[in-house]
Amino acid sequence: MSFKESFTLHGENLVKKVKELIEEGNVRKISISNKEGKELMSFPLTIGVVGVLLAPILAAVGAAAAFIGECTITVEREAPEEEKKEL
Structure with a gap:
């Protein structure tokens, strides 16, 4: 289970x-969007990426x-272990 945060x-x-x-x-995935909401880049992160x-x-x-003024980062996170057990 995962959840998103911006x-x-x-x-x-x-x-x-x-x-x-x-x-x-x-963090499982990071997406970066401009202030109009257009996604500029998105990349998945796997365990062990270093x-x-x-x-x-x-x-x-x-x-x-260097080219972005205001932007939004949307982060998809793995739910903490205690929340997984409750579900």
């Missing part, structure tokens, strides 16, 4: 926020951040 921020904070989300570990595999993702996010 954050609105400016392009200069985009890479920092994406790094924070990846480090949390329970280091060298993150470099291309962060480079793409960094390049997009």
Whole structure:
């Protein structure tokens, strides 16, 4: 089971926020949309994605951040274990 969460921020904070989300570990997918709602990029994250595999993702996010004003990050997260047991 998963749930979605959205954050609105400016392009200069985009890479920092994406790094924070990846480090949390329970993120399954990240989508980045412009202020009109058009999806600019989306990438799935699997367990164990680290280091060298993150470099291309962060480079793409960094390049997009240079051109994006306000944007929305939509994060699909894995539900915590205790919530899974309740379902």
